[in-house]
Amino acid sequence: MATETSQPKVLEIKDLVTRFYTTDGIVKAVDGVSYDVHEGEIVGVVGESGSGKSVTALSVMRLIPPPGGRIEAGEALLDGEDMLKMSEERVLEVRGAKIAMIFQEPMTSLNPVLTIGRQLTEALETHLDMSREQASNRAGDLLDMVGIPDGRNRLNDYPHQFSGGMRQRVMIAMGLSCEPRLLIADEPTTALDVTIQAQILELMQRLNEELNTAVIIITHNLGVVARYAHWINVMYAGKIVESGPAETIFKNPRHPYTIGLLSSVPRLDEPRKAKLDPIEGMPPDLMNLPGGCSFRPRCPFAIDRCAEEYPPFELVDGTTDQHKACWVDVTQVSAAKAGSDN
Amino acid sequence: MTQTDVEVTGHGTEQYTGEYLLEVNNLKMYFPVNSRGIIPRHVADVKAVDDISFFVRKGETLGVVGESGCGKTTVGRSIMQVYKITEGEIMFEGVDLAKLSPGRMRRMRRRLQMIFQDPYSSLNPRMTAGSIIGEPIRIHNMSSSRGDYVDQVEELLRVVGLNPYMRDRYPHEFSGGQRQRISVARALAVRPSLIICDEPVSALDVSIQAQVINLLEELQEQFDLTYIFIAHDLSVVRHISDRVAVMYLGKIVEIATREELYENPLHPYTRALLSAVPIPDPIVERQRERIVLTGDVPSPIRPPSGCRFHTRCPIAIDVCTEEDPEFREMGGDHWVACHRV
Numbered sequence: 001m002a003t004e005t006s007q008p009k010v011l012e013i014k015d016l017v018t019r020f021y022t023t024d025g026i027v028k029a030v031d032g033v034s035y036d037v038h039e040g041e042i043v044g045v046v047g048e049s050g051s052g053k054s055v056t057a058l059s060v061m062r063l064i065p066p067p068g069g070r071i072e073a074g075e076a077l078l079d080g081e082d083m084l085k086m087s088e089e090r091v092l093e094v095r096g097a098k099i100a101m102i103f104q105e106p107m108t109s110l111n112p113v114l115t116i117g118r119q120l121t122e123a124l125e126t127h128l129d130m131s132r133e134q135a136s137n138r139a140g141d142l143l144d145m146v147g148i149p150d151g152r153n154r155l156n157d158y159p160h161q162f163s164g165g166m167r168q169r170v171m172i173a174m175g176l177s178c179e180p181r182l183l184i185a186d187e188p189t190t191a192l193d194v195t196i197q198a199q200i201l202e203l204m205q206r207l208n209e210e211l212n213t214a215v216i217i218i219t220h221n222l223g224v225v226a227r228y229a230h231w232i233n234v235m236y237a238g239k240i241v242e243s244g245p246a247e248t249i250f251k252n253p254r255h256p257y258t259i260g261l262l263s264s265v266p267r268l269d270e271p272r273k274a275k276l277d278p279i280e281g282m283p284p285d286l287m288n289l290p291g292g293c294s295f296r297p298r299c300p301f302a303i304d305r306c307a308e309e310y311p312p313f314e315l316v317d318g319t320t321d322q323h324k325a326c327w328v329d330v331t332q333v334s335a336a337k338a339g340s341d342n
Numbered sequence: 343m344t345q346t347d348v349e350v351t352g353h354g355t356e357q358y359t360g361e362y363l364l365e366v367n368n369l370k371m372y373f374p375v376n377s378r379g380i381i382p383r384h385v386a387d388v389k390a391v392d393d394i395s396f397f398v399r400k401g402e403t404l405g406v407v408g409e410s411g412c413g414k415t416t417v418g419r420s421i422m423q424v425y426k427i428t429e430g431e432i433m434f435e436g437v438d439l440a441k442l443s444p445g446r447m448r449r450m451r452r453r454l455q456m457i458f459q460d461p462y463s464s465l466n467p468r469m470t471a472g473s474i475i476g477e478p479i480r481i482h483n484m485s486s487s488r489g490d491y492v493d494q495v496e497e498l499l500r501v502v503g504l505n506p507y508m509r510d511r512y513p514h515e516f517s518g519g520q521r522q523r524i525s526v527a528r529a530l531a532v533r534p535s536l537i538i539c540d541e542p543v544s545a546l547d548v549s550i551q552a553q554v555i556n557l558l559e560e561l562q563e564q565f566d567l568t569y570i571f572i573a574h575d576l577s578v579v580r581h582i583s584d585r586v587a588v589m590y591l592g593k594i595v596e597i598a599t600r601e602e603l604y605e606n607p608l609h610p611y612t613r614a615l616l617s618a619v620p621i622p623d624p625i626v627e628r629q630r631e632r633i634v635l636t637g638d639v640p641s642p643i644r645p646p647s648g649c650r651f652h653t654r655c656p657i658a659i660d661v662c663t664e665e666d667p668e669f670r671e672m673g674g675d676h677w678v679a680c681h682r683v
Contacts (some may be wrong), residue, residue, distance in 0.1 A: 193410055193574060220548055
């Protein structure tokens with residue numbers, strides 16, 4: 001599974017900073033985020049609301065709404081070309097053709113007054129210079145590909161005639177219509193039922209394998225990406241706090257936040273716990289972050305140093321590809337802590 | 343039984359001592375679909391809940407799971423008498439709620455309360471936390487004086503883990519998890535015996551969900567509460583429930599104790615649901631057999647003939663398309679409606 005990282009990079013995000021200037025203050029939504037996505041790789045970006053996981057993706061897509069939202073620094077190289085420095089015209093060429101994004105709410109992200117067919121053919125005509133007829137043929141193929149029964153005959157239907165799962169399939173079909181290099185899926189299954197969620201994730205994995213499309217799955221649910229992601233980035237308060245190959249992150253999480261996230265959800269494959277272990281406290285207020293490490297107020301491992309300096313994002317000792325931003329070596333502490341807790 | 347004769351006083355029916363706090367028999371809730379035009383005609387029904395029966399024991403938590411549109415929320419609201427139910431009996435503390443007059447039902451609501459999914463829309467943005475929590479106390483005349491009222495509100499805030507000084511704040515000043523705590527405090531204010539929790543944690547961040555679940559469990563013990571916990575997240579339901587009912591398209595297809603349902607699911611729908619729940623462990627996940635159901639849930643206006651699940655069932659046979667399977671007991675409190683079991 002680690003083979004993907006040896007592939008060429010499709011996307012390279014470097015030190016991205018995105019802020020929102022509001023009447024109440026400055027929201028540091030993304031605060032120095034860097035990560036790569038390689039060809040054919042599925043990257044899971046995990047974090048809770050306000051972690052900056054979606055804003056990072058929107059910044060890359062150049063979809064940060066002005067005037068409040070500003071990308072202040074950083075680079076986002078898509079095949080070596082910086083998305084953040086492109087002209088508006090170039091962005092329109094690239095978006096949809098080389099990089100595409102699908103959103104959480106399939107109910108609101110389709111245009112209700114255009115047919116499904118029209119919404120699919122629009123990108124094909126714009127980016128691939130297809131004729132109406134070619135485009136609508138291709139649109140039929142796409143609906144078949146994403147598993148909409150009798151897709152060809154549903155091109156003239158409107159979004160309200162589709163169920164939630166089917167709309168999300170349409171979104172995926174739209175995203176993949178021009179065979180982009182990279183597909184960003186922002187909470188693609190959150191609004192869907194578990195059985196439909198399974199269908200959609202299987203579909204995305206199949207398309208990733210068949211078309212070699214790199215995929216970023218943004219989610220708050222670690223379970224969703226466990227099966228599919230090769231690489232995981234965990235975000236908290238605008239920063240990546242831990243990253244590594246999926247197996248490592250789930251098996252040996254080293255950042256207290258990742259550990260907390262994993263242990264706060266009940267697991268079906270484990271004996272039922274008498275009590276859940278939540279992460280105490282509240283999600284961070286991005287206008288008012290504490291000094292030092294942002295996770296400190298909720299962290300059971302925090303030491304004095306955590307209040308003073310934000311920890312560097314460094315390689316975890318004894319590993320070759322797992323990084324974390326934490327002063328504490330949790331493996332040293334947890335043994336002692338486990339003894340005192342129980 | 344002369345249930346309707348039981349006097350419902352301002353204090354409800356605390357004296358009730360039966361084993362089943364709630365017994366729902368043959369509940370049907372149909373919503374009419376009318377044709378458009380000058381004179382609307384009744385053309386069909388959305389059979390949101392179609393002939394279901396179950397009970398809830400005093401002090402236990404019954405989980406109700408199912409996908410959107412399965413009728414789980416309608417069950418909760420039917421029990422609360424938010425709707426005039428189409429048919430059936432809702433015996434709560436020995437009283438059939440469906441037969442109560444609106445005035446008596448209002449007094450009865452003191453005994454059963456509800457918590458909703460979205461703490462952003464279920465709290466009145468123009469009321470302070472204190473008045474939101476105190477409103478039911480005022481409505482049901484449960485305080486002896488102004489001072490007593492304030493004491494009760496502050497105590498409730500404390501009980502749900504909020505600080506009493508927060509009572510003058512407005513909902514927008516609270517985080518999602520804190521708002522859900524306010525909803526819980528409001529429900530607790532009238533000292534109910536049953537609380538219907540409709541997706542109480544699904545709008546919250548993962549790390550906060552666990553806080554609210556722990557709170558609900560602590561309160562259950564402290565106040566001897568009975569819960570109906572409606573949710574789509576099967577891992578959460580397993581954690582909190584004593585027994586679990588699985589719904590599909592307006593029917594209960596399986597109901598069993600927690601251990602039975604999760605260790606030994608009998609209905610193919612329950613099995614598919616369980617296999618679809620993601621487990622946060624790549625190694626376990628990649629080895630799991632997943633039953634991926636094809637297609638979507640059919641329309642509850644024209645549910646499929648016979649067993650409603652047969653259109654998506656991986657093991658359906660001819661009889662499934664013709665006969666509605668009987669809901670039968672398989673022993674040990676385990677009930678299932680399937681021809682193939």
